Amino acid sequence: MAVKPDAPEIISINGLSKSYGTFQALSDIDLTVHEQEVIVIIGPSGSGKSTLIRCINGLERHQSGRIVVDGVELTGDHRRVEQVRRRVGMVFQSFNLFPHLTVMRNIAIGPEVLLKMSRAEAEATALELLIRVGLETHALKYPSQLSGGEQQRVAIARALAMQPKVLLCDEITSALDPEMINEVLLVIQELAESGMTMLIVSHEMNFANRVADRIVFMDKGQVVEEGPPAQLFTAPREERTKAFIGKILSASH
Numbered sequence: 742m743a744v745k746p747d748a749p750e751i752i753s754i755n756g757l758s759k760s761y762g763t764f765q766a767l768s769d770i771d772l773t774v775h776e777q778e779v780i781v782i783i784g785p786s787g788s789g790k791s792t793l794i795r796c797i798n799g800l801e802r803h804q805s806g807r808i809v810v811d812g813v814e815l816t817g818d819h820r821r822v823e824q825v826r827r828r829v830g831m832v833f834q835s836f837n838l839f840p841h842l843t844v845m846r847n848i849a850i851g852p853e854v855l856l857k858m859s860r861a862e863a864e865a866t867a868l869e870l871l872i873r874v875g876l877e878t879h880a881l882k883y884p885s886q887l888s889g890g891e892q893q894r895v896a897i898a899r900a901l902a903m904q905p906k907v908l909l910c911d912e913i914t915s916a917l918d919p920e921m922i923n924e925v926l927l928v929i930q931e932l933a934e935s936g937m938t939m940l941i942v943s944h945e946m947n948f949a950n951r952v953a954d955r956i957v958f959m960d961k962g963q964v965v966e967e968g969p970p971a972q973l974f975t976a977p978r979e980e981r982t983k984a985f986i987g988k989i990l991s992a993s994h
């Protein structure tokens with residue numbers, strides 16, 4: 742994905758630190774995301790990837806540093822958290838669909854309640870999104886009647902229905918059977934190609950190599966190294982990055 746070098750900043754993180762009690766989960770993180778940029782965050786389990794993603798949409802409160810999303814700085818102020826959440830969509834490892842609502846209602850309810858769309862308008866939008874993720878024939882089913890891969894594609898459509906400026910994805914294929922991973926990654930790849938700004942935590946290195954403008958490698962709560970996939974995967978500068986990539990590649994062969 743070619744990002745214009747002068748694309749405006751949509752997320753700006755400076756000196757971000759976050760502790761859980763005495764445990765420091767994030768240490769002095771700096772990260773900038775530009776509009777239409779796709780960033781894949783990699784790193785060992787426990788390195789703080791989820792914490793970082795969760796801080797960006799205000800699911801976790803940080804103790805120091807600044808997070809600015811589309812001009813809104815996240816502070817303790819609840820109204821700002823609301824403003825940021827309007828701009829930032831999130832897809833989780835566990836799909837978190839409403840079990841008692843149909844696929845159509847799962848997608849339409851957010852725009853109806855929060856964007857004040859009419860039911861007809863929200864459902865028309867939902868149908869367009871279902872076509873986009875290849876699930877239009879499943880609109881009237883309930884989540885339990887779908888496979889994991891299908892449920893995750895509904896979760897992506899639901900996030901998109903809120904017209905986010907940025908989409909955050911936290912290991913969205915980790916709970917899926919292997920044969921369903923690709924259908925979800927394909928949807929994300931198409932979104933990337935359509936210009937959606939995304940911050941994606943993933944262990945799928947081939948996918949990361951294909952879609953990312955930049956890879957960010959985290960370890961022990963720090964951003965150790967970042968760079969374009971070609972550089973980071975084939976010529977990492979830092980020893981910790983080399984060790985992690987070596988381990989991942991040897992595990993996948």
Ligand code: ADP
Nearest residue numbers: 761764766784785786787788789790791792793
């Ligand atoms: P990752 O997503 O990279 O696996 P996380 O961001 O989930 O890492 O976690 C980073 C560290 O913070 C881990 O050591 C984890 O145990 C710790 N942690 C995460 N959430 C909490 C929490 N709510 N309370 C205490 N510790 C937490």
Ligand code: MG
Nearest residue numbers: 790791792912
């Ligand atoms: Mg995680």
